[in-house]
Amino acid sequence: MIYSLKGRLIVKEMNFAVIECAGVGYGCRTSYTTISQLGEIGSEAMLYTYLYVREDAVELFGFSTAQELSCFRLLISVSGVGPKAATSILSDVTPEKFAFLVASGDSKAFTRTKGVGAKTAQRIVLELKDKISSESLGSSFSGGGAAAVPHGAGASDSVTEALEALMVLGYSQGEAAPILGKLDPNLTTQELIKETLRIIAAGNIR
Numbered sequence: 001m002i003y004s005l006k007g008r009l010i011v012k013e014m015n016f017a018v019i020e021c022a023g024v025g026y027g028c029r030t031s032y033t034t035i036s037q038l039g040e041i042g043s044e045a046m047l048y049t050y051l052y053v054r055e056d057a058v059e060l061f062g063f064s065t066a067q068e069l070s071c072f073r074l075l076i077s078v079s080g081v082g083p084k085a086a087t088s089i090l091s092d093v094t095p096e097k098f099a100f101l102v103a104s105g106d107s108k109a110f111t112r113t114k115g116v117g118a119k120t121a122q123r124i125v126l127e128l129k130d131k132i133s134s135e136s137l138g139s140s141f142s143g144g145g146a147a148a149v150p151h152g153a154g155a156s157d158s159v160t161e162a163l164e165a166l167m168v169l170g171y172s173q174g175e176a177a178p179i180l181g182k183l184d185p186n187l188t189t190q191e192l193i194k195e196t197l198r199i200i201a202a203g204n205i206r
Contacts, residue, residue, distance in 0.1 A: 002026075002049050005062065009045040012038055015087065017062060019045050028062030029083070032091035037064045052076075052083050061087065067095040070170030078127045080120050089113045096197060099165035100190050102128045128168060159185050162192035175200065 005026050011018035017038060018025045028047055038045050047062030048069040061083055063069040068090055075086035092113045093101065101109045102125055110121035159180050166176040179196045187195070 002051055002060065004046060004048050006046040007044070009038055009041055009043055012041055015091070017045070017047070019047060019062075026060060028060050029087065030062045031068065031087045033094060034062065034064040034068065059083065065095065067169045071095050071098050074128055074168065075124065078124050080123060085113075085115055085120070088115060095169055096193055099168040100193055101125075102168050103161045103165035104189065105129070158187060158189040158192055161189040162196065165189065165193050166196060171200070
């Protein structure tokens with residue numbers, strides 16, 4: 001398993017990059033989001049990777065953040081969504097926006113990506129929301145355990161949705177819930193997600 005690549009960027013195209021590591025060039029298919037975050041040719045680059053294996057091909061996909069890789073893994077687990085469609089979706093929406101759309105049940109937004117029809121978009125929302133354990137979410141608001149959100153915040157639907165979205169992104173309940181518990185529960189779901197990610201990044205938690 002190739003978890004990540006770090007080396008010199010030698011090719012940078014619309015949805016494809018090559019990173020040279022110890023004299024070997026690794027070609028990675030990827031999203032426009034990741035491509036836009038890579039530096040100039042010749043600069044050092046690092047990508048989180050996923051090796052996709054099928055009967056007629058072996059392809060390596062690369063992403064600039066662990067969150068984007070997590071979203072890619074979730075997407076290709078959905079029936080009818082392959083790696084090409086997954087990278088197209090992640091070219092159109094950031095990991096934060098992706099999580100928000102799933103958590104809020106906005107399947108229509110995914111149809112804006114070329115090649116993603118209404119039925120596929122609905123499956124994305126339905127199947128990925130099912131991957132979030134309702135039991136674990138319920139216990140997180142019970143007041144017990146380190147990951148519990150205070151009762152005042154727990155009463156807010158936006159806090160619950162934000163926690164679900166952050167878990168879709170790959171953050172653990174223990175990372176996100178304590179931060180959400182300190183934020184204003186009157187903020188919108190998207191504002192809570194953005195603020196939580198900002199605090200996590202500033203504190204170098206991940």
